Amino acid sequence: MTDFPKRMVYVxxxxxxxxxxxxxxxxxxxxxxxxxxxxxxxxxxxxxxxLQPELILLDLRxxxxxxxxxxxxxxxxxxxxxxxxxFVTDRQKVKMIEDYKALGVIGVxxxxxxxxxxxxxxxxxxxxxxxxxx
Numbered sequence: 001m002t003d004f005p006k007r008m009v010y011v012x013x014x015x016x017x018x019x020x021x022x023x024x025x026x027x028x029x030x031x032x033x034x035x036x037x038x039x040x041x042x043x044x045x046x047x048x049x050x051l052q053p054e055l056i057l058l059d060l061r062x063x064x065x066x067x068x069x070x071x072x073x074x075x076x077x078x079x080x081x082x083x084x085x086x087f088v089t090d091r092q093k094v095k096m097i098e099d100y101k102a103l104g105v106i107g108v109x110x111x112x113x114x115x116x117x118x119x120x121x122x123x124x125x126x127x128x129x130x131x132x133x134x
Contacts (some may be wrong), residue, residue, distance in 0.1 A: 002131070003123060003126070003130075004029035004075065004119075004122070004123050004126060005053075005054040005055035005084075005122070005126055005134070006054055006056045006066065007033075007034065007051065007052060007053050007054045007055075008025070008034070008035045008039045008053055008054065008056070008057060008122075009035070009036050009038055009051050009053040009055075009056050009057070010022070010025075010035060010036075010038070010045075010056075010058075010088075011028065011037070011038045011040070011041060011043070011044045011056065011057065011058045011062070011070065012037070012039070012057055012060065012088065013040060013063060013064075014059070015039075017059070017088075017111070018037040018039070018055075019044075020039065020073075020113050020115055021035065021057065021060060021113065022035060022037055022121070023026040023036060023115060024113070024115035024116075024119065025118065025119060025122075026063070027050060036051055036053075040059075040062060040063030040064045040065065041049040041062060041064060041066070041067075041069060041070030041073065042064055042065055043057075043076070044056070044103075045073045045074065045077075046068070048057060048077060048079075048080060049076070052082075052124040052129055053083065054064070055083075055084050055085075055086065055122070055126065056074070056083060056084070056085045056086070056087050057085075057086050057088055057109070057122070057123035057133065058070055058071070058086070058087055059087075059088050059089065060087050060088065060089035060091060061089065061091075061126055067085075067087055067089075068103060068123065071085060071103050071104065071105070075104070083104075083107065084106045084126075084129055085105050085106075086105065086106055086107050086108065086122065086125055086130070087100055087105050087107075087108045088109050088110075088111060088113070089108060089109075089111060090110065090111040090112075106125050106129045107128070107129075108128075109121050109125075
């Protein structure tokens with residue numbers, strides 16, 4: 001496993017948040033570390049086969065399917081039962097973080113997003129997961 005995921009998807013219903021993440025992480029399909037964005041959990045689930053993400057960045061609160069509902073749907077697909085997910089949220093409650101980990105979330109990144117720190121935040125969580133998986 002590499003120090004940074006090669007294929008990431010960021011799911012957020014806020015266009016501005018998607019733009020911040022896309023600008024911060026950049027990349028396109030020719031980039032070895034490219035990022036695709038989705039506006040809804042349903043869009044992510046519909047595009048899983050096409051996107052084949054190594055890591056999913058997932059907004060916690062969305063109108064169509066919230067983060068936990070999206071993870072439930074994701075886990076129903078055999079290829080994604082253990083896919084790493086990082087929640088992106090403005091909520092910072094310790095109890096909730098423990099609940100997220102029970103869903104298989106490898107970490108949480110808090111809004112407002114800091115573009116200059118985003119890559120290192122993802123890298124740190126990715127490396128922690130890699131070390132835990134062994």
